[in-house]
Amino acid sequence: MTDESRPVRLSPVDLLGLGLVGLRTRPLRAVLAALGIAIGIATMVVVVGIPASSQRALDHQLSALGTNLLQASATFDQVTQKLPPVPEDAAAMAARIGPVQQTSAVANTHAKVRRSDRIPPEQSSGLTVLATRGDLLPVIGARLTSGHFLTQGTGALPVAVLGDKAATRLGITEVTRGEPAPTVWLGNRWFTVIGVLAPVPLAPDIERAVLVGWPAARTWLAFDGHPTVVYARTQESQLESVRPVLAATVFPENPARIQVSRPSDALAAKRIAESTFSSLFLGLAGVALLVGGVGVANTMVISVLERKREIGLRRALGATKGQVRVQFFTESVVLCLLGGLTGVGLGVFGASSYAAARDWPATIPPAAALGGVASALVIGALAGLYPAVRAARLTPTEALATP
Numbered sequence: 429m430t431d432e433s434r435p436v437r438l439s440p441v442d443l444l445g446l447g448l449v450g451l452r453t454r455p456l457r458a459v460l461a462a463l464g465i466a467i468g469i470a471t472m473v474v475v476v477g478i479p480a481s482s483q484r485a486l487d488h489q490l491s492a493l494g495t496n497l498l499q500a501s502a503t504f505d506q507v508t509q510k511l512p513p514v515p516e517d518a519a520a521m522a523a524r525i526g527p528v529q530q531t532s533a534v535a536n537t538h539a540k541v542r543r544s545d546r547i548p549p550e551q552s553s554g555l556t557v558l559a560t561r562g563d564l565l566p567v568i569g570a571r572l573t574s575g576h577f578l579t580q581g582t583g584a585l586p587v588a589v590l591g592d593k594a595a596t597r598l599g600i601t602e603v604t605r606g607e608p609a610p611t612v613w614l615g616n617r618w619f620t621v622i623g624v625l626a627p628v629p630l631a632p633d634i635e636r637a638v639l640v641g642w643p644a645a646r647t648w649l650a651f652d653g654h655p656t657v658v659y660a661r662t663q664e665s666q667l668e669s670v671r672p673v674l675a676a677t678v679f680p681e682n683p684a685r686i687q688v689s690r691p692s693d694a695l696a697a698k699r700i701a702e703s704t705f706s707s708l709f710l711g712l713a714g715v716a717l718l719v720g721g722v723g724v725a726n727t728m729v730i731s732v733l734e735r736k737r738e739i740g741l742r743r744a745l746g747a748t749k750g751q752v753r754v755q756f757f758t759e760s761v762v763l764c765l766l767g768g769l770t771g772v773g774l775g776v777f778g779a780s781s782y783a784a785a786r787d788w789p790a791t792i793p794p795a796a797a798l799g800g801v802a803s804a805l806v807i808g809a810l811a812g813l814y815p816a817v818r819a820a821r822l823t824p825t826e827a828l829a830t831p
Contacts, residue, residue, distance in 0.1 A: 458763060465767030465807065466774060469800040473775025474782075476796040481783035484791045496529075496664040497568070497630055498671055499689040500678050502656045511536075512685040516653045518678040519561075519660075525677060527666035532567040533655035534558040534634075537645050539615040541638050543598050547613075555594045556637040557614055559645035567659045568631040575603035575623030582622065583641025586648055588612060589623040591635040600624065614638065615649045631659070753817060761808035768804020772797050 500522070502511045515521065519533040539557040540549055562578050565571065577589055590612075595601050600610045600621055610621045619640065628634045645651035658678050662670045675686035776792050783790040 462763055462767035462770065465764050465804060466771035469768050469771025469804055470774040470778065471771075472803070473772055473792065473796050473800050474778045477775065477779025477790075477792045478782050480791040480793055480796075481779065481788040482786075485786075485788040496662050496667060498660045498662060498667070498674055499631075500658040500660070500674050501687050501689075502654075502679070503685055503687050505685060511654070511656055512679060512682060513652075513654045514656070514658075514679050514686075516655065518655050518658050522658055522660045522674060522677050525660075525662075525670055525673065527663040527670050528660050529663065530563070530567045530661040531659065532561060532564045533658045534560045534564065534637075534639075535642075535645070535651065535653075535655045535657075537615075537640070537649045537651045539645075539649045541594075541598075542613040545613045545618070553594075553597055555597065556633070557645075557649065558634070558637045558639050559642045559649075559651050560639045561642055564634075564639075564659075567661055568628055568634065570628045570631070570634065571626050572623050573602065573626045575621070577623050578639065578641045584643035584647070585641070586617060586619045586644055587622045587641070588614065588619040589625060589639040590621055591625050591637045591639070592627045593635040594638055595624045612638065614640065617648050633657075749821070757809070757813065761805060764804040764808030765801070768801045771804070772800040775800065 500518075502514050504511060519531040522528055523531045535558060537557045537559050540552040541555040541557055542549070542552050560578065562580060562583060565577055572589075573592075575589070578587070590598065590600060598612060600612070602624055603609060603621060611618045612621060613619075619638075625634065625639075640649070642651075642653075646653060658674075660670070660674060671688055674688050675683040679686050776797065779792055780790040
């Protein structure tokens, strides 16, 4: 075969231009076909983005319920009828566990709480006086409704912070700046109330307690320095691995005297929700892609039927079967790529708008956006394969004879 009789080899740029011929000559059909795949991809992004945003909002709500909080509590010895002497640095020891992120501790001082020194000791309020440190609030997810919490400076002074229920029982529901601070009688001394806590769902015992600084409890309440409860926030994924070793870490001498709380029911609910949402993502995305792929395949088959004369003329002028096949294959891929990019943009906008309207954090998984474009390319390749092969099989005489 001479060089003159050999078919011309087309460059990638020529193939792209050839694939765009059908799109340029039939813009309305191209737009409608691209719109079909765009709607399919947009649907996929939306059905992934909206549940992902909802799941993230749900995760935040469930995390607020203490899904990663463990509580190690000392239990009474049935023989001595006393609490075990947990080391004072038990919280620091728990913090050395790799996945543990935050720790704090409280201790029951066994002091009596009275609204006034005129009230007999046997008529105390039934509230608990807990020694604590300034790092307690972030660990248990607590906040103040008024006043301020204990600090390194005030922890050594005779000052106290009231839990929500303790404040109600004592009749001190707020601390107002500029007015004389209320006081309570703890043990045998007046303590000034400097703050009131909001309800603490993660630690109900704190709500019924009066909190004082660790050094102040030693000085005025005969506190022995041994904590009774250690709180530990861990990496959620490592919660089950931390729980078995927490007791032995905070009290190596006798771990049996330490009771560690089981993982929150909210954690199980969170993981069930994640599994449910993942199944929903896959199902809805698959349906959306199937609809889009069928639409593109239908468009390309019809395009081959309508352009038989064009195919015949190109074959008569020397176009090879491979060139015709690549033309229609490229046209299908480009059509789906344009639809895919448009669909991803529409899907991101739609999902973000819906999340903003529901006050959810907008979450579009990168895999959804990249997967949308990749899916469009795959759909274009699969949808254009049969029409391209069918077009290439047409002989010039057969194609030109089509009315």
